[in-house]
Amino acid sequence: MNMNDMIVVSVDDHIIEPPDMWDKHLPASLKDKAPRIVSRDGTDTWLYEGREMPNVALNAVVGRTPEEYGFEPVGYSQIRKGTYDLKARIDDMNADGILAQLTFPTMALFAGTAFLGSKDLTAARAMVSAYNDWSMDEWADGAPGRFIKNAILPLWDIDACVEEAKRVARKGCHSISFPDIPAAVKLPTIHSGHWDPLFRVMVDNKMVVSAHIGSGGMAPHASMESPIDAWITTMPMSIHVAATDWLFSSVFKKFPELKISLAEGGVGWIPYLLERADFTYRHHKAWTHADFQGMTPTELFHRNFITCFIEDKFGMQSTSYLNMDNVCWEGDYPHSDCVWPRSPETLWEGVRHLPRTVIDKVTHLNAMREYSFDPFAILGRENCTVSALRAQATHVDTEPRSGLGGLDPRKGSKEPVTSADIMRIFAKAAPKEEAKAA
Numbered sequence: 001m002n003m004n005d006m007i008v009v010s011v012d013d014h015i016i017e018p019p020d021m022w023d024k025h026l027p028a029s030l031k032d033k034a035p036r037i038v039s040r041d042g043t044d045t046w047l048y049e050g051r052e053m054p055n056v057a058l059n060a061v062v063g064r065t066p067e068e069y070g071f072e073p074v075g076y077s078q079i080r081k082g083t084y085d086l087k088a089r090i091d092d093m094n095a096d097g098i099l100a101q102l103t104f105p106t107m108a109l110f111a112g113t114a115f116l117g118s119k120d121l122t123a124a125r126a127m128v129s130a131y132n133d134w135s136m137d138e139w140a141d142g143a144p145g146r147f148i149k150n151a152i153l154p155l156w157d158i159d160a161c162v163e164e165a166k167r168v169a170r171k172g173c174h175s176i177s178f179p180d181i182p183a184a185v186k187l188p189t190i191h192s193g194h195w196d197p198l199f200r201v202m203v204d205n206k207m208v209v210s211a212h213i214g215s216g217g218m219a220p221h222a223s224m225e226s227p228i229d230a231w232i233t234t235m236p237m238s239i240h241v242a243a244t245d246w247l248f249s250s251v252f253k254k255f256p257e258l259k260i261s262l263a264e265g266g267v268g269w270i271p272y273l274l275e276r277a278d279f280t281y282r283h284h285k286a287w288t289h290a291d292f293q294g295m296t297p298t299e300l301f302h303r304n305f306i307t308c309f310i311e312d313k314f315g316m317q318s319t320s321y322l323n324m325d326n327v328c329w330e331g332d333y334p335h336s337d338c339v340w341p342r343s344p345e346t347l348w349e350g351v352r353h354l355p356r357t358v359i360d361k362v363t364h365l366n367a368m369r370e371y372s373f374d375p376f377a378i379l380g381r382e383n384c385t386v387s388a389l390r391a392q393a394t395h396v397d398t399e400p401r402s403g404l405g406g407l408d409p410r411k412g413s414k415e416p417v418t419s420a421d422i423m424r425i426f427a428k429a430a431p432k433e434e435a436k437a438a
Contacts, residue, residue, distance in 0.1 A: 009375075013104070054114070096344070099145075100146050104210070132151045153165065158195065174371045176209060179215045216242065246260055
């Protein structure tokens with residue numbers, strides 16, 4: 001086997017939603033209540049119920065020179081077209097040799113939490129369904145075999161969550177984007193039993209809980225003066241807090257077939273976490289009353305948790321401590337951690353020493369199984385390899401570009417970028433007053 005023979009499916013990427021995404025999916029009576037793009041001084045932002053939602057393009061830096069990652073694009077004119085246009089996205093996937101992606105929202109936030117606290121919850125409920133219809137009917141179904149469907153939910157209403165989960169299941173959706181720590185966004189905890197009706201529907205329809213880092217609150221960082229490198233380094237593994245909470249919860253005892261994906265979390269840190277969890281259980285269960293029903297925490301983790309990585313050579317050298325039936329690859333397009341357009345090269349460096357059977361699991365078979373996804377039936381396996389896909393993209397320009405514009409609040413400075421600098425970018429990119437509608 002060589003790199004070009006690989007078939008690569010990613011379980012974590014992102015979409016920058018286009019301005020017209022609501023047009024076909026809301027009744028006329030609600031269209032004036034839908035989020036809309038407002039523009040000012042080159043900045044494009046979603047406006048909903050009078051409040052600014054996340055800037056459309058923050059961290060959508062794919063295709064830029066690395067020196068300009070920190071500029072943070074703030075408008076559609078400053079980002080690669082593949083971030084929001086379906087045809088251009090397929091071109092970029094082909095150029096990168098990537099067969100399929102599972103995409104998380106940007107405007108709605110990773111788990112749809114942008115709609116929490118809406119003034120008109122009836123309208124918000126319709127927005128959630130409309131978002132799902134756009135992402136499935138236009139985005140995923142617009143390119144059959146290229147996207148794993150991923151839905152958001154009206155998280156403020158458990159009955160509506162159940163109803164929406166059933167509805168999207170009928171559309172062939174097998175992933176629900178759910179906050180990694182619901183309590184961090186002021187929702188009931190996973191320990192309360194509140195979410196059990198939803199989990200039952202998900203088990204019945206073989207749907208994965210896709211918990212992206214930061215979906216239940218911002219990843220922690222030491223201080224505002226800390227170098228941003230420190231935050232970037234620890235950000236993926238910060239999901240260990242949520243992972244351990246789910247691991248010691250009763251969720252997987254009640255729903256042993258439910259799966260949770262720790263999206264963008266990496267895998268290299270997992271062996272020690274599980275060693276520590278087993279020690280904690282063995283050493284403290286007499287007084288904590290933890291009960292793994294005859295299993296160890298490691299065994300439960302290996303049964304119920306899906307993990308993924310971009311570049312993790314240490315993790316791929318620690319396969320005896322992982323369940324390689326539940327490890328997947330992720331691309332993170334178009335964010336700054338993605339390695340487009342050299343994803344296969346980076347992935348191959350980490351897995352080339354493994355048996356082909358294991359490589360195939362990590363690169364595509366695990367994702368296909370866990371998300372009930374079969375692109376081969378649509379496209380034919382022979383058309384899904386890195387080499388076959390790249391042969392369709394010889395026209396795609398993949399050269400890095402500079403001078404695309406964006407925020408550069410530290411122009412000319414050579415001092416290390418800090419967390420405070422990034423927070424100032426966020427604040428500057430999200431003006432609070434209404435701008436001119438695009």
